[in-house]
Amino acid sequence: MKIVDIREATKPIKSDIRNAYIDFSRMTLSLVAVVTDVVRDGKPVIGYGFNSNGRYGQGSMMRERFFPRLLEADPASLLDDVRDNFDPHKIWRTLMTNEKPGGHGERSVAVGTIDMAVWDAVAKIEGKPLFQLLAERYGNGTPNRKVFVYAAGGYYWPGQGIEGLQREMQSYLDRGYSVVKKKIGGAPLDEDRRRIEAVLRLLKPGQELAVDANGRFDLPTAIEYAKALSNYDLFWYEEPGDPLDYALQAELANHYAGPMATGENLFSMQDARNLIRYGGMRPDRDWLQFDCALSYGLVEYLRTLDMLKEHGWSPRRCVPHGGHQMSLAIAAGLGLGGNESYPDLFQPYGGFPDGVQVEDGYVTLPDLPGIGFEGKSDLYREMRDLAS
Template sequence: MTARPSTILATSPITRVRLALVRLPLHAPISDAKVLTGRQQPLTEISFLFAEIGTEDGHEGMGFGYSKRAGGPGLYAHAKEIAPALLGEDANDIGRLWDKLVWAGASVGRSGLATQAIAALDIALWDLKAKRAGLPLAKLLGAHRDAVRCYNTSGGYLSMPIEEVVENAQKSLTNGIGGIKLKVGQPDVTADLKRVESVREQLGDTVPLMVDANQQWDRPTAQRVGRVLERFDLVWIEEPLDAYDAEGHAALAATLDTPIATGEMLTSVAEHRRLIEARSADFLQPDAPRVGGITPFLRIAALADDRSLSMAPHFAMEIHLHLAAAYPRTTWVEHFEWLEPLFNERLEIRDGHMLVPDRPGLGLTLSGQATAWTSDHTEIGSPRQ
């Protein structure tokens, strides 16, 4: 029997790209170990690059990238230069279009800002493809689960007194969040240990607890503190060393009982491959906006799966929930409520898990507040009808 030809258009030419630079202010300045060691200033706002891509058949996709402290205007400027290369292209050909965009800016590299500027466009293309299919992005990618274990980070910063950290943790657990992450890495290691001990005593032994040193220990300190932290039964120790010290992280992963987590600061597949091949992490923490979008993230996930690694994508839960749900092995997703004012929708949390929404694509629409926080925007191609 001969199959009847489909009446659905196979191609979806891109006719419009809209870019916007949005500055999200935080309610209060926050500090991690990088601030306490004098390497950075407290974080007061986050810059976002939003991309909306429209096609000839009337479909639209939305994606975003971000930068903490410096870099937001640079992402926006680079995206404006390369985005015209998408006009007239078939939006379905996401892999080829990612290559086209990276080559359009290849003289400034294939990692860092050059690829982070591509992320918003790439994520918008995946959002669009899932919407055309009428599927949540996780389902389009091939979900392994409908909910992902989640832990809170935003309540455990070093700028908060320990009493506030404990209160935030208890509130998160009451609201259904499944784990708590604390910032450590202070110049005074004993202060870190007292902080972890206090939270563990208050929350009990059964609550999943993680710590994050934000790259502020050297190798001897990380080994010494890591041994002491064993008694707290942590889910992982995150970024104990410089993000690019693959060998140092590998030594910790080989000698400590507590798992090692790292990867969030890396901005390419190649950098993650080095971590994976060195066996530097038990939990890999890629960040889709930082590595250039969902397309390179999926390449990293395939490498991680091949080595049987667990995964805990960094930040941007609105994107990473879908990607974690499509990863076949153990996953966690990081809860930050910071981005919620940018969107009309909210993610649901229940029984320690974040639920994959049943809305098509990422399941997000931009709020009026996002428009109010827009500092610059540009339209490329045909205006929206």
């Protein structure tokens, strides 16, 4: 049993949208295929992965450092000692050979993308959905296939205006989402307030709005927004300041009593631990958005969940960034609080397998081997082309 090839293609997911910090006019991602010599149903098992939006493709780094390490390793060194399968933890250690501690930047995205493809292959070899495999190995044995999802959107579009924003948000509500999210910080506060109030007017009982500043604010601006946002009953106030400014986050808790969310731009267990130690996050109300595809993958995410447990946090407070099926599988298998979703943006990489509908803010994961990419026809066409 061995990995016989690893392939990467850098794919465009460009759009005219922008948040408070960046636009997406040149955005890319890496699509990866890990090809094995294991045969199931008459075909080689191939695992697939891709990185979340907002971080760009990592193909050159993968080809220069990470692919060669796997392909040059003794195949036996990558195998599970107990199961007839690959061992994602051994593969992860091989990927990280000769990498210094720290430096959790672009390499965490490259490794996280490969790690996703490895877990997809491992679950396919066992003939199980990844959520079932995770529940059996690391959870209570029984996955919860019904997962909360929220609709992320509300970017600043050229010429969209208030009416266009309302049409966008209403379309998410009409598709069954109970929580929608919009961007703030890319316009003056008064304009952002008008945009918030326009969305709030659409909401019915049981529906909520989250807002996301994408790390734009310094402390005085974050506090100014906190005072304004306190007039609304929001699902959360997300990433107000630089993600590594734990003092800002901690101070903001003194000015905003409602739920806050952050963590999507922390790329390691150590960074996540510093947030929990020093960021003033409150386990009774706040949300953690660590994204395995950006932070060294599921192997590292398991370490992060162990750290959270040690600090008194429930995995139910984790709602990962990224809107991809990998985090959906983790949420179902390990009991997370839900997952982000992009109903229209960053396609075909966002969304769910064909036929999966959102009902009252939840989706039910289908019984597909691996992560379930093959169930999303437009996405699987991209993956099949890479592997062929």
